[in-house]
Amino acid sequence: MINQLIAKIKATGAPIVVGLDPMLKFVPEHVKEKAFAEFGETLEGAGEAIWQYNKEIVDNIYDVVPAVKPQIAMYEQFGIPGLVAFQKTVDYCKKKGLVVIGDIKRGDIGSTSEAYATGHLGKVKVGSKSYYGFNEDFATVNPYLGSDGVEPVIKVCKEENKGLFILVKTSNPSSGEFQDRLIRPRVSAGDADGVKGADADRPLYEIVGEQVARWGEEHMGDSYSYIGAVVGATYPEMGKILRRIMPRNYILVPGYGAQGGKGKDLVHFFNEDGLGAIVNSSRGIIAAYQQEKYASFGSEHFGEASRAAVEDMKKDIADALNSR
């Protein structure tokens, strides 16, 4: 799956993933009106509205980007009907040839982590039969619980040829509260951090990054690992260090656009081969029609506005990479 993602990034020339994070305030009135006319102002109506909204966007971008990243929280807030819209979205994106990164940020231990992995990436056994639950291609995972939480997910990834992005340094302002705290080196001879002679204090995100690099070795694709990392565009200096710590792990980079990250902030997330990072934009693309810059499309043509925003983002990143 990582090989497939890289092939698609090369084919489109766009190291971009579109965050399908539909909030009702992004959905144009005419889409909402149609959905509410059919299902009422109900959870089902909301589910229908976000599904139709997603579909129109996907129809306009599926040939210019390699991947999408639906944020499950935005669906889960509408209960079961929202999750039905999530499933429809995943299925439709895969049918259109897009790689689907489920932004689910799950994390638990042992059989519970395995159950999440089964539901989102693998197949569950029911009597003599097996079924996929949501069947994304990649999922995001929270590392706070340690290897007991991550290993069962890697096991399912291996069986299914799928991948992960593990949270290392998140894009939000307060991510440093715990992630940046300085960690004492371990004193034992068998230093688990794997860096010989490292005796300086280092921030937690580096320790997690090193662990991601080790987990990544367990499930390698041709040139990069199936196990990637999440590092926010809002912390370019940390991205530079983490790029070095995790040379063969793809980095999923949130925080571009609405959260403040710019093309020039992204260059250090990429390797010299021009690969190694995929940058997410959510509202900057899916709600482009609400920006002054793309207002001329009109809300009727919101999908075309999204496509134009993708093209602009592609150029912004390419310009930054070309001038480094």
Added chain:
Amino acid sequence: MINQLIAKIKATGAPIVVGLDPMLKFVPEHVKEKAFAEFGETLEGAGEAIWQYNKEIVDNIYDVVPAVKPQIAMYEQFGIPGLVAFQKTVDYCKKKGLVVIGDIKRGDIGSTSEAYATGHLGKVKVGSKSYYGFNEDFATVNPYLGSDGVEPVIKVCKEENKGLFILVKTSNPSSGEFQDRLIRPRVSAGDADGVKGADADRPLYEIVGEQVARWGEEHMGDSYSYIGAVVGATYPEMGKILRRIMPRNYILVPGYGAQGGKGKDLVHFFNEDGLGAIVNSSRGIIAAYQQEKYASFGSEHFGEASRAAVEDMKKDIADALNSR
């Protein structure tokens, strides 16, 4: 809601929460056969089997415990039909008067965290109407992303009079990989850790625990905060320290029973008032009929075996507390 939970703990004399974590291997054959006869060996069949299994257990324990904790991963693995079973379980438990702790371990940032909180604890707006999604009473939350991830959830808790349990020290063997790492004290005068004169290195879980204590102050009940913590029974010495760091935060204690925690390990999680902790057992109760000790009930009477296991657990904890 924390007041209600404490009132129910006092009324039942059982600081116990039953983990409704149904795996198909726990579900007696006769329950599965009936479900599969109606829905086939399908995801719907699996959903029906775990729902009927839960219902029978709840019918047998609702009057002797204050709360249940469905682990959503065990439902999510069956996709939408599994989540329908989750919702039915939550609704039914609330109807029976049980406090429902959704073990969802979600954690994201800003509007995304708020969306999770909305879906699980609050109401979502659809046009001019508002609806509950899953509507649990408490939810578990992962703190790795910091205040940006937790504050939006606390906001929803305040609006809805609901509560949280934030992961501090989890019960699994590898929880120490990141949670136990020694953190350097901050050097700035305005030390954010709130402990004056603290200049020794301290493990991450203590830093998180202190933050939980601060978050807890934002949403206090009568004697305890609506914001609690998760600390594993498998680490009693750390529990003792965390009890002191978070004197007014309820501690949800997993790891009793199947994971190795015993009654005597639990005493330090409780305050002198006999309150402050609620201990979870999952398979030890819901699959009690599969243990030699309760085999005489037979699989037909699995619900009665669960009730007997609750009574034994209640006695084990009471004995430990009485002899401290």
